Amino acid sequence: MQHTNKNDFLKRIAIIALLQFVLIFIIVVRLYVLQVLHSEQYKTLSDDNRIRVRLTLPNRGHIYDRNGKPLATNTISYRAILIPEDSPDPKKTLQEVSKLLNLSPEEIDKILKQLKQKPRFLPTVVKNELTWDQVSAIEINMLEIPGLTVEEGRGRNYSLGRYTSHVLGYISAPSDEDVKEDKSLMLPGAKVGKNGVEKFYENTLKGKAGQKEVEVNAHGRIIRELNYTPSIPGQDLQLTIQKELQEYTAKLLEPYNSVGVVVIDIHSGEVLSLVSVPGYNPELFFNGIDHKTWNALMENKYTPMTNKVIAGQYSPASTMKGIVALAALESNVSPQESFYCPGFMMMGRHKFHCWKKGGHGNMNMKNALMKSCDVYFYQIAKKIDEGPIIAMARKFGVGSKTGIDVPYEQDGFIASPEWKKRVRKLPWYPGDTILTSIGQGYVLMTPIQLAVMMGQTVNGGYKITPHVVKKETTAEQEFLNVSKDHLKFIQNALADVVNSPGGTAYRSRIREKKWRMGGKTGTAQVRRITMSERETGVRKGDQLPWELRNHSLFIGFAPIDKPRYAIAIVGAHEGFGSSFAAPMGKNILEKTQELMEKEDPKQPEKVKVQDHV
Amino acid sequence: MYSENIKIIEKLKNLNYFLIMMIFGLSLLGFSLLYSAGGGSFLPWAQPQIIRFFVGFTLMIFVAVINIRFILNYAYVFYGFSFVLLVAVEIFGMVGMGAQRWIDIGFIRIQPSELMKIGLVLALACYYHRLGTEEVRSFKYLFVPLILIFAPSILVLKQPDLGTTLLLIMIGISIIFAAGAKARYFVIAGLTFLGSIPFAWNFLHEYQKSRVLTFLSPESDPLGAGYHIMQSKIALGSGGLTGKGFLKGTQSHLNFLPEKQTDFIFTMFCEEFGLIGALALITVYMTLIFYCLIIAIRCRNRFGQLLVFGITMTLFIYVFINIAMVIGLVPVVGVPLPLVSYGGTSLITLLLGFGLLLNADVHQEFKLPRYD
Numbered sequence: 001m002q003h004t005n006k007n008d009f010l011k012r013i014a015i016i017a018l019l020q021f022v023l024i025f026i027i028v029v030r031l032y033v034l035q036v037l038h039s040e041q042y043k044t045l046s047d048d049n050r051i052r053v054r055l056t057l058p059n060r061g062h063i064y065d066r067n068g069k070p071l072a073t074n075t076i077s078y079r080a081i082l083i084p085e086d087s088p089d090p091k092k093t094l095q096e097v098s099k100l101l102n103l104s105p106e107e108i109d110k111i112l113k114q115l116k117q118k119p120r121f122l123p124t125v126v127k128n129e130l131t132w133d134q135v136s137a138i139e140i141n142m143l144e145i146p147g148l149t150v151e152e153g154r155g156r157n158y159s160l161g162r163y164t165s166h167v168l169g170y171i172s173a174p175s176d177e178d179v180k181e182d183k184s185l186m187l188p189g190a191k192v193g194k195n196g197v198e199k200f201y202e203n204t205l206k207g208k209a210g211q212k213e214v215e216v217n218a219h220g221r222i223i224r225e226l227n228y229t230p231s232i233p234g235q236d237l238q239l240t241i242q243k244e245l246q247e248y249t250a251k252l253l254e255p256y257n258s259v260g261v262v263v264i265d266i267h268s269g270e271v272l273s274l275v276s277v278p279g280y281n282p283e284l285f286f287n288g289i290d291h292k293t294w295n296a297l298m299e300n301k302y303t304p305m306t307n308k309v310i311a312g313q314y315s316p317a318s319t320m321k322g323i324v325a326l327a328a329l330e331s332n333v334s335p336q337e338s339f340y341c342p343g344f345m346m347m348g349r350h351k352f353h354c355w356k357k358g359g360h361g362n363m364n365m366k367n368a369l370m371k372s373c374d375v376y377f378y379q380i381a382k383k384i385d386e387g388p389i390i391a392m393a394r395k396f397g398v399g400s401k402t403g404i405d406v407p408y409e410q411d412g413f414i415a416s417p418e419w420k421k422r423v424r425k426l427p428w429y430p431g432d433t434i435l436t437s438i439g440q441g442y443v444l445m446t447p448i449q450l451a452v453m454m455g456q457t458v459n460g461g462y463k464i465t466p467h468v469v470k471k472e473t474t475a476e477q478e479f480l481n482v483s484k485d486h487l488k489f490i491q492n493a494l495a496d497v498v499n500s501p502g503g504t505a506y507r508s509r510i511r512e513k514k515w516r517m518g519g520k521t522g523t524a525q526v527r528r529i530t531m532s533e534r535e536t537g538v539r540k541g542d543q544l545p546w547e548l549r550n551h552s553l554f555i556g557f558a559p560i561d562k563p564r565y566a567i568a569i570v571g572a573h574e575g576f577g578s579s580f581a582a583p584m585g586k587n588i589l590e591k592t593q594e595l596m597e598k599e600d601p602k603q604p605e606k607v608k609v610q611d612h613v
Numbered sequence: 614m615y616s617e618n619i620k621i622i623e624k625l626k627n628l629n630y631f632l633i634m635m636i637f638g639l640s641l642l643g644f645s646l647l648y649s650a651g652g653g654s655f656l657p658w659a660q661p662q663i664i665r666f667f668v669g670f671t672l673m674i675f676v677a678v679i680n681i682r683f684i685l686n687y688a689y690v691f692y693g694f695s696f697v698l699l700v701a702v703e704i705f706g707m708v709g710m711g712a713q714r715w716i717d718i719g720f721i722r723i724q725p726s727e728l729m730k731i732g733l734v735l736a737l738a739c740y741y742h743r744l745g746t747e748e749v750r751s752f753k754y755l756f757v758p759l760i761l762i763f764a765p766s767i768l769v770l771k772q773p774d775l776g777t778t779l780l781l782i783m784i785g786i787s788i789i790f791a792a793g794a795k796a797r798y799f800v801i802a803g804l805t806f807l808g809s810i811p812f813a814w815n816f817l818h819e820y821q822k823s824r825v826l827t828f829l830s831p832e833s834d835p836l837g838a839g840y841h842i843m844q845s846k847i848a849l850g851s852g853g854l855t856g857k858g859f860l861k862g863t864q865s866h867l868n869f870l871p872e873k874q875t876d877f878i879f880t881m882f883c884e885e886f887g888l889i890g891a892l893a894l895i896t897v898y899m900t901l902i903f904y905c906l907i908i909a910i911r912c913r914n915r916f917g918q919l920l921v922f923g924i925t926m927t928l929f930i931y932v933f934i935n936i937a938m939v940i941g942l943v944p945v946v947g948v949p950l951p952l953v954s955y956g957g958t959s960l961i962t963l964l965l966g967f968g969l970l971l972n973a974d975v976h977q978e979f980k981l982p983r984y985d
Contacts, residue, residue, distance in 0.1 A: 009918060012791045013906055016926070023933050024899060028892065030940050034850045035888040042850020046864055215863075 055187055058207030059154070061234030063168060063197060065243035066270070066470060067599065072168050072198070075155040078130040079189070080138060080148060081123040084115050087147025094126070096145045100137045101127045125189070128153065128287040153189045156286060160243065162279035163250035166307040167241055167271075167406065167468055169196020170282035172289070194285065196307075197237065197468060199407050207234035238470040240270035242599070248591050249275045252584065257546065258572035260308030260447040261584070263592050264466050266455035266557065266566045271404070271468045272592060274448075276308040301547075310402075310409040313444040314570050317522035318372045318504075318577065319555045320393065320439030322457055322490050324380060325365055327392035329486040331384040335365040341375035345434075352378055352434055355523070369493040370503045372521065374438050381437035386428065389436055390416050393443070395480055396453045404448055404466045412449050415442030440525060450568035454519070454555040456480060458491045458563040494518040495560040498582075508582040510558065515593045519556025519567075519585060521577030526550055549573035554581030558589045565592050624678040629908070629974045635901050636673075636952065636967055640666050642894070643953035646882055649860050650874040650955075658874045658955045665957045669964030676968025681976040684969065685916050688739035692761070695732035698725035699768045726769045726777045727962040731969070733785055734923030736761050741792040742916035743983045749793045758789050775821050776946030780930055787926045788919055844869045845877055845939050848884040856887030874955040876947055880939045898932045908974050914981040917973035924966040931963075 034042070063072035080101060087093045094108045103111075103126070114124045126148065130138075135150050142148075156171055158164060174185040174192040185192065187209070193199040210231030245263065253259045259277040264270065280297060289297075297305055306312060329335065343359030345352045354360065354374040360367075368376030381389065393399070399414045417428035420442070435441030445453070452464045461484065462477040495518035497503040498510075504521045526548055552574035557563045567585050574580035644666075647658040655663075676684075702725050737758055741749060748754045762785030770778040790799060814822070848864035857863065862884035865873045873881045883891045905925035912918040928951055935950040937943040949959045 008793050009791065010910055012793065013910055013922065016787065016791065016922075017903065017906055020899075020902065020929055020933075023937075024895060026942065027933070027936050027940065028895065030942055031849070031883070031888055031891050034846060034940060035853055035883065035891070038850050039853040042847050043853065045847045046851035 056210035056212055056231050057154070057187055057189060058209055058231035059233040060156070060171070060191070060207065061205040061236045063205075063237045063239060065239055065241050065246070066272075067243070068238065069243045070159050071164055071239065071241070071243065073157050073159070075157045077128065077153050077155040078135050078150050079128045079153045080126040080130060080134075081151045082111070082115070082126050082147050083123045083149070084147065090115055090147060093145050093147050096141070097126060097138075097148055100141060100145075101130075101134055103127065123149075123151070129155070151189075156191070156283070158282050160247055160250070161283070162281050163247055163275070164241070165196070165279040165282050166276040166309065167196055167239070167246070167274045168282065169198040169200075169407070170194055170285045171198050172285035173287075191286070195408070196406055197239065200405050201237055201469065204237060205234040208232040239468050240265070240268075240272065240470050241274065241468060242272045242592075242595055245273045245588075245592055245595050246275065248595075249273045249588050250277070250279065252587060253277045256571060256574065256580075258302045258308065259570065259574070259584075260312045260572075261567065261569040261588065262309045262447050262451045262466075263565060263567045263588060264451050264455055264464065266459040266464060266563060267462075269464045269466045270470070271466050272565070272596070273588070274309050274406070274468065276306070276312070278302050278304040280304045307406065307408065308570065308572070309447045310404060310406055311446065312570065312572070313410055313412055313446055314551050314553065314572070315441075315443055315524040316398075316439035316445045316450060316453075317524040317551070317553055318374075318439060319450055319520045319522035319553050319568075320398075320443065320445075320453075321369055321372065321377055321437075322494055322520055323392050323396050323398075323453065324377055324389055324437050324439075325369060325493070326457070326482065326486055326490050327388040328365070328380045328384055329489065330392065330482060331388045333365075333380065333383065335489060338362045338364045339368075339376050339379040341373050343375070345375050345378045347378075347382075347430055347434060350431055352431070365489075366493045366496065369490075369520070370496050370500060372497075372504045377437040378434045381433045382430070386417065386433040386436060389433070390414055392482075393436075395482070396456055397449050398443065398445055398453070402446075402448050402452050402464075402466050405469055409448070410446055412446050413442065413444040439522065447568045447570045450553070450555050450570070451566050454557055454568060455566035457487060457494075458518070458557045458566065460484060461487050491518065491557075491560075491563070494520055494557070497521070498556070498586075499560070504578045505554070505556075505582040505586075507578065508554075508586040510586055510590050512590070514559055515590055516560045517556045517558035517586065517589045518560045518563075519554055519582070521582050522551075522553030522555075523575070523577045524551035524553060526573065546573050550575055552580035553577045554585040556582075556585045556589055558593060565589060565596075567592075621678050624975050625674075627975055628674075628677055628971055632901075632904065632908075632967070632971065632974070635897070635904075636964075639897065639901070639952040643878075643955075645859075646878055646953060647874055647955055649862070649885065650865065650878065650881060652866060653860050661957075662955055662960070665960055666964075669961040672961065673964040673968035673971065676965060677971035677975060679972065681914075681917065681972055681979055682981065684735070684920075684972065685739055685742065685981060688735035688916075692729075692732035692736035695725055695728040696765055696768075698723075699729060699765055701725070703768055703771060724958045726765075726772070726774060726781075727958045729765045729769070730777075730781060730784060730927055731924075731962060731966055733761065733765065733781055734788065734920060734927065734966070735969070737785060737788045737792075738916050738919035738923055741788070741919055742914070742981065744792075746793070750795055752795075752798075755789070755794060755798065758785065761785070773818050773821070774947070775817070776934070776948050779946065780927070780934070780948065783930050784923060784927050788923045791922050791926075792919060841871050841877070841945055842939075842941050844871065845880045846941055848880045849940060852884040852887045854888050856883070856885050856890055859885050861885060875949055876935065876945070876954065877939055878954050879936055879950050882953075895932075895936070898928075902929050902932070905970060908970070908977070912973055912977045914976075914979055916981055917977060917979070921970050921973045924970045927966060928963075 059074055062070060062074065065071050080097065082090060082093065084090050091112060094103065094111060097103065098108060111124060111126055130150065138145070138148060138150050158168060171191040171193050174190055178192050179185045193202040193205065198205065208231060211229040212225060213227035214225050249261055253261060253275060254277060256277055261275050262271060263273040265272060284293060341354055341360040341363050343354050343357055355372070359375065360371055360373040363373045363376040393414050399412050401409045401411055420426055420428050420432070432441060436443055448466060452466060455464045456462065461480045461482045463480055497520055498505040498508060498518050499516055500506065505519055510516050550573065552571040553569070554577050555568045557566045567589050569581045569585050571580045644659050644663055647662050648655060651658050740758060740761065744754060762782060766778050766781045769781060844864060848862065848870050851864065862881055864870045864884055865881040870877055870880055882894065902925055905921060909918050909921035909925060912921060931948055931951045934943060934946065934948040938945050938948065949956050951963050952960065
């Protein structure tokens with residue numbers, strides 16, 4: 001019986017064997033497809049799996065003053081970072097960490113939120129600027145806080161702090177748009193220049209991120225390094241700023257509310273000092289500023305975040321009279337021609353006042369500049385009309401950017417009849433010309449424009465493009481095409497404003513002969529003085545609220561015989577030009593010359609920057 | 614020709630040493646792969662596996678030389694014992710130990726479901742040994758084998774262990790087929806099975822459903838359930854024709870490949886040795902399997918035939934399902950690669966099975982009565 005079904009058994013085994021053979025054949029075909037036909041594709045996937053490109057941050061370039069003294073340098077700080085994939089329970093880790101680092105529950109929530117937005121192998125900063133005690137506390141408790149490590153980070157030190165805030169600007173964490181442009185900014189600790197030189201020269205300063213190809217395991221942990229391209233540190237920058245002068249100027253003006261001052265070399269356009277008051281602490285932004293501090297900065301009525309030198313726009317007031325006089329000379333008005341100033345001038349039914357109630361009497365051009373007689377310039381305006389005045393102002397830079405290498409510069413403004421018709425839908429009145437002639441009405445200038453205007457008047461009529469970063473070559477200067485004799489006349493008259501008794505800035509003259517300066521004061525009305533006020537005499541600045549007081553302006557140059565430096569200073573709501581701006585200008589120009597005389601044009605010492613891996 | 618009382622020494626002399634060498638060779642390959650999986654170290658996997666192998670090997674030789682009549686007589690007992698253990702595990706599970714699949718007996722943990730694979734083969738071989746040719750073809754004699762198959766299968770399914778359940782059913786059905794049941798029953802059963810899939814779907818656990826779904830489309834969830842199979846395919850594909858070299862599989866050694874020492878050991882092997890290695894290994898397995906089928910045919914008694922066939926079929930199903938699942942042909946059901954994958958119970962069960970196979974081979978000329 002066992003033999004009878006032997007054949008049947010054989011047959012059935014054969015069927016099974018055939019089936020097995022078919023199944024195995026399917027497997028072999030599948031293996032062939034995977035391992036031979038699609039092998040390349042899977043090899044790429046396998047490498048993608050194990051090879052990660054890690055970027056290493058480059059060191060940012062340092063910034064030095066004109067003599068190689070450091071203004072912005074890199075520092076080393078320590079920060080606690082959390083790598084989510086190394087932590088089985090990031091929340092628990094953070095709670096443990098908060099005992100060591102005093103994290104608030106809000107901070108923990110913020111970090112947890114950040115963790116969710118990043119890939120698990122990318123670290124998130126838990127706390128910056130660790131003290132040595134905190135660093136050692138973390139090292140000791142390593143086991144209780146898995147995923148947390150201390151990382152060396154870089155800080156930025158500004159040797160003059162708030163005194164250079166508006167020149168240097170600041171760096172802080174990149175915005176989403178920044179990251180879109182440069183992926184290496186996704187790295188923790190990456191910073192981007194947000195203002196000042198740090199922003200303007202971002203591409204020079206930032207350097208190039210290094211690349212580290214590492215082999216990682218499935219958990220993202222680095223097993224070994226495969227390839228390493230070191231980062232290229234950013235280039236150092238040498239500024240034209242004179243550090244001591246910058247510090248002196250900033251300290252001098254620190255007690256005041258809102259001031260912009262700039263000192264330039266009128267031949268090279270180098271900016272020796274640029275101060276906007278109030279300043280701000282640039283290190284506030286480094287690790288991200290908190291809302292409260294930010295709001296306080298933004299709501300501060302003295303606008304610390306605005307660089308008043310390039311973005312503060314003020315009526316130039318009497319500081320523009322030199323240019324008006326120049327326009328008159330170029331329109332063939334004789335400097336000897338006199339006009340009588342009774343303290344006002346009638347224009348139709350309107351009465352235009354001179355700043356001096358009793359009037360100046362007979363005024364020629366030189367005296368009118370010296371004493372800043374308004375009526376003289378009203379007469380000039382009446383005589384030559386608005387055209388030459390506006391043209392000359394534009395020629396000297398009013399209404400267009402100077403092109404300084406600091407971001408967010410404003411244009412300033414000067415109106416023309418065409419503008420008024422087009423924008424205001426009003427005709428140009430003779431009164432408009434009169435107001436323009438004394439730098440009021442539809443004229444606005446930034447302090448840097450004032451300084452450039454001043455400089456161009458006394459450097460022989462060459463266009464100045466101010467800059468804060470040292471340039472090796474100076475381009476050929478554009479000649480503004482005005483008579484050198486006329487410029488010389490204005491220069492002498494402005495020298496008399498300061499150095500002749502009766503000049504509006506005589507009290508602010510520099511006594512040292514070789515340093516003597518010339519210049520022009522200005523007092524910009526912030527609002528129209530009413531008839532009743534004029535009569536009752538309630539005009540004294542200190543009796544008005546700060547916002548309504550006059551702006552105090554001064555533009556100056558030195559030395560008078562061979563001009564080299566120009567200054568512009570605007571003290572917002574500080575009153576008369578002769579009482580605030582002129583004496584401040586005197587101090588600064590005096591200091592400028594004192595320091596520049598001593599200056600030894602040596603090259604900046606290059607600090608070797610070690611690149612951290 | 615052979616007397617019932619041939620000496621143990623004689624039996625040892627007549628053991629199928631070709632088969633033993635193949636078993637030994639495959640196990641040796643397993644040890645070296647476990648050595649590689651351990652990152653070039655005998656710990657944590659290669660060393661315990663070697664120890665277990667020698668325990669299992671001794672057991673195999675012992676089983677190979679005992680009297681086949683004894684095995685026939687105790688076939689149902691073994692089945693019953695395995696069944697009781699399965700029930701016990703089920704009760705422990707009810708008490709609150711969760712999905713517990715094994716029983717701890719000191720030096721080793723035994724999965725009753727593993728023992729049941731041997732038990733089922735023994736019981737079915739014994740059952741058909743005692744049936745006449747006509748009875749085998751008769752419909753009513755299908756009931757007992759089906760109960761023998763499905764009673765433990767349902768218990769295993771409840772553990773839940775879908776892989777072993779399917780394995781038990783496939784082994785059982787193939788033995789019924791080999792024993793000579795009418796071919797048309799298999800056609801009807803196959804159609805019924807296909808028809809019942811939609812109903813069976815509802816009885817599956819969530820994780821089982823997700824395994825099947827991710828099998829159908831692993832790319833849909835590359836970081837979740839599809840991760841295993843994606844990484845396995847990457848490892849296989851990147852191995853190419855010749856592989857990355859022993860101990861050099863990046864996917865496996867960098868832990869992208871999960872379970873590389875157990876279910877996915879074939880993947881690691883293919884990553885390191887390429888398609889050539891894979892074909893060589895498959896050839897060895899198929900040689901072993903076909904050789905065992907020849908042994909089955911050579912057996913003069915029905916019990917031996919079906920016993921050898923059942924164990925060979927178990928071996929084949931293991932090999933096929935394991936390879937098919939790591940290359941993405943079938944869902945990942947947790948079936949080890951026989952003799953190579955790390956794992957105590959499956960290795961010892963397998964060696965026990967080979968012991969029975971060797972036993973049947975030694976007793977191939979042995980005339981066994983239907984009943985003692």
